[in-house]
Amino acid sequence: MILEALDRQSVVPLYYQIQQHLLGQVRSGALKSGQPVPSEQEISARLGVSRMTARQALKSLCELGVAYSQRGKGTFVSAIKLEKDFRRVLSFSEEMQKRGARPRSKVLSFEISPASVETAEALHISPADKVIRLRRIRMANSLALGIECSHIPAGLCPDLVENFDPRTSLYRTLASRYGIEIAITDEVAEAGLAKAEEARLLRIAKGSPVFLFTRTSYVHSGKPVEFVKSIYRADRYKIVNRLTRSRKTASEGRN
Amino acid sequence: MILEALDRQSVVPLYYQIQQHLLGQVRSGALKSGQPVPSEQEISARLGVSRMTARQALKSLCELGVAYSQRGKGTFVSAIKLEKDFRRVLSFSEEMQKRGARPRSKVLSFEISPASVETAEALHISPADKVIRLRRIRMANSLALGIECSHIPAGLCPDLVENFDPRTSLYRTLASRYGIEIAITDEVAEAGLAKAEEARLLRIAKGSPVFLFTRTSYVHSGKPVEFVKSIYRADRYKIVNRLTRSRKTASEGRN
DNA sequence: ATAGGCTAGTTGTATAGACAAGTAGGGGTG
DNA sequence: CACCCCTACTTGTCTATACAACTAGCCTAT
Numbered sequence: 057m058i059l060e061a062l063d064r065q066s067v068v069p070l071y072y073q074i075q076q077h078l079l080g081q082v083r084s085g086a087l088k089s090g091q092p093v094p095s096e097q098e099i100s101a102r103l104g105v106s107r108m109t110a111r112q113a114l115k116s117l118c119e120l121g122v123a124y125s126q127r128g129k130g131t132f133v134s135a136i137k138l139e140k141d142f143r144r145v146l147s148f149s150e151e152m153q154k155r156g157a158r159p160r161s162k163v164l165s166f167e168i169s170p171a172s173v174e175t176a177e178a179l180h181i182s183p184a185d186k187v188i189r190l191r192r193i194r195m196a197n198s199l200a201l202g203i204e205c206s207h208i209p210a211g212l213c214p215d216l217v218e219n220f221d222p223r224t225s226l227y228r229t230l231a232s233r234y235g236i237e238i239a240i241t242d243e244v245a246e247a248g249l250a251k252a253e254e255a256r257l258l259r260i261a262k263g264s265p266v267f268l269f270t271r272t273s274y275v276h277s278g279k280p281v282e283f284v285k286s287i288y289r290a291d292r293y294k295i296v297n298r299l300t301r302s303r304k305t306a307s308e309g310r311n
Numbered sequence: 312m313i314l315e316a317l318d319r320q321s322v323v324p325l326y327y328q329i330q331q332h333l334l335g336q337v338r339s340g341a342l343k344s345g346q347p348v349p350s351e352q353e354i355s356a357r358l359g360v361s362r363m364t365a366r367q368a369l370k371s372l373c374e375l376g377v378a379y380s381q382r383g384k385g386t387f388v389s390a391i392k393l394e395k396d397f398r399r400v401l402s403f404s405e406e407m408q409k410r411g412a413r414p415r416s417k418v419l420s421f422e423i424s425p426a427s428v429e430t431a432e433a434l435h436i437s438p439a440d441k442v443i444r445l446r447r448i449r450m451a452n453s454l455a456l457g458i459e460c461s462h463i464p465a466g467l468c469p470d471l472v473e474n475f476d477p478r479t480s481l482y483r484t485l486a487s488r489y490g491i492e493i494a495i496t497d498e499v500a501e502a503g504l505a506k507a508e509e510a511r512l513l514r515i516a517k518g519s520p521v522f523l524f525t526r527t528s529y530v531h532s533g534k535p536v537e538f539v540k541s542i543y544r545a546d547r548y549k550i551v552n553r554l555t556r557s558r559k560t561a562s563e564g565r566n
Numbered sequence: 567a568t569a570g571g572c573t574a575g576t577t578g579t580a581t582a583g584a585c586a587a588g589t590a591g592g593g594g595t596g
Numbered sequence: 597c598a599c600c601c602c603t604a605c606t607t608g609t610c611t612a613t614a615c616a617a618c619t620a621g622c623c624t625a626t
Contacts (some may be wrong), residue, residue, distance in 0.1 A: 057487025069578080069579060069582085070579080070580075087534075089533055090532065090533075094370070095605080095606060095607085096575040096606080096607070097348075097572085097605080097606075104583085105580080106580060106581045106582065106583095107581090107582085107583090108579095108581075108582085109580060109581080110580080111607085111608090112579085112580090114607090116350070121495070121553075123605065124531045124532065125606095125608090126588090126589085126606085126607080127586030127587070127588055127589085127606075127607045127608060128587070128590085128605085128606050128607065128608095129588080129589055129590085129606065129607080130589095130605090130606060131606090131607080131608075132532065133531065133535060133561050134533040135529070135532060155443075232553045237556065239379075239556045240376070240553060240554070240555055241553070242551075242552070242553050242554075243551070243552045243553075243554060244549055244550065244552075245549065245550040245551075245552070246545060246549050246550075247503075247520040247521060247522050248502075248520050248545060249520055254470075263518075265502040265503050265504055265520055266360035266502060267502050271476035274390075274591080275614095276379045276389075277345065277387065277389065277390060278344055278345075278389045278390025279390060282581070286479050288500060290348070290502035290503060294499050294500065294501050295498075295500040295501075295550065296497075296498070296499050296520065297500070297552060298495060298496070298498070299495070299496045299498060300494065300495055300496075306338075314597085323607060324608080324610085325609080325610075326609080326610085350575080350577085351576080352575080358613085361612060361613095362611095362612085362613090363609095363612085364609080364611080366577085367609085367610090369577090380576095380577065380578090381576085381577080381618090381619085382576075382577045382578065382617070382618055383576055383577065383578095383617070383618030383619040383620085384575095384577080384618080384619060384620085385575090385576060385577080385591090385619095386576090386577080432612045444571075444604070444625060452601060453605080470611075496568060535572070544584065551571085
């Protein structure tokens, strides 16, 4: 039985219950790749919901990348594995935990100072404005992976310096303590060679290949809230991405 | 006047006409960041469409990242620039043209041969199966940027070897000639140092920093159709990404 | 002055129905 | 056998309506 009863008393929307149930069927293997997902009509009839609600459930499945719809044919389970951790905005801590490593950090410096020109530009503030600057060595299972330097406008979280515990996640602190939820991160990655100081901190040879990241994070409204420059060992760190085509909303390539 | 009349005779869906019109207003600056987009009710009343259609237009705007909705408050223009070319699946030719450079390629080899183990695994075929292997130097304005080696299952496009013009885009040929539309690309980027042969072809010093890419592209159904290994000069090439948070379909973080 | 409630406006969810457009298959006709 | 049409089923678009949940501002009673 692919479909099961809904909880109409729940605060969870019906379409979301349906989506989660189908998602479970896919993950458990009851629905295999290439197989058709129940049609809008069938969901509608079997669960006693309107076709638009069934449709919303299927559409959300497609947006997750789990399925795809073909007009006139049906909706089918995609063969692409979800498990390959294609990237989202993840904090270092989250990312490491997901890979099963124990994330740790060593704080190199933590201070309030005027923004550099580059930082001011990225954060849309004046160079006279102060920023909180946090420089850390990032480690997984006590192996140094990279050096990260975060900049946050001091006005956003005035008492962060006193209250932040460097062992915890900066992202989570921003979210829980200040209600700052990061929605989008723009990232530029370059490849380069480790300089002397960096090599010493990362315990690698000078001139080893490294990644150089420049990241700016924004809240939903588009206001920038964090600017990060970091350097990572290329022998221990890869960039994994999933790129999607166009993402037109109008069904299939309309123009 | 933010809203204008619709063409009800057109084959273009109403919600898409509305979305495109609003998108134009944002691009032209008539709608600035932070400003509210017309509400569902207003669109509905002014254009004589149902609220659901107006809603679909706004939702599609949000999916493009141009706007964001807040329950009880409204829908607002996001401050994040579209222009920064956050990545999608772009062929090399498309990417270069977008940056205003003249893309060129020099074909190093073009042949049919049995798949290597790595290629077979990526393409979900047997090592006994044959693949079309195309190795090219990628250039922008006659400057060598990288070396790309594409592998395509020979069964997909049997006569490609005879008919392909290396000066054109491989992606566009696949699409127009064989109806193969790439939907998703998984990419792994590593940083490394140029080896002797690579350095010679790219006209850089041996040991210069380079990007190493491993890309697999899939059609909508999830079937892999192309596997590419490439190497790019790090001094002329950067990776630009936009990462988005979670993308839950249920409005805001429901769990 | 403050706390509370009321109201108007907004998005989120859900229903029921309609027509259009595309696919696949069966069956009849040539 | 080959071709065409018709039918059943699918997703895509659109309408009209309803209620829920949330926001912001105004107004009143305390």
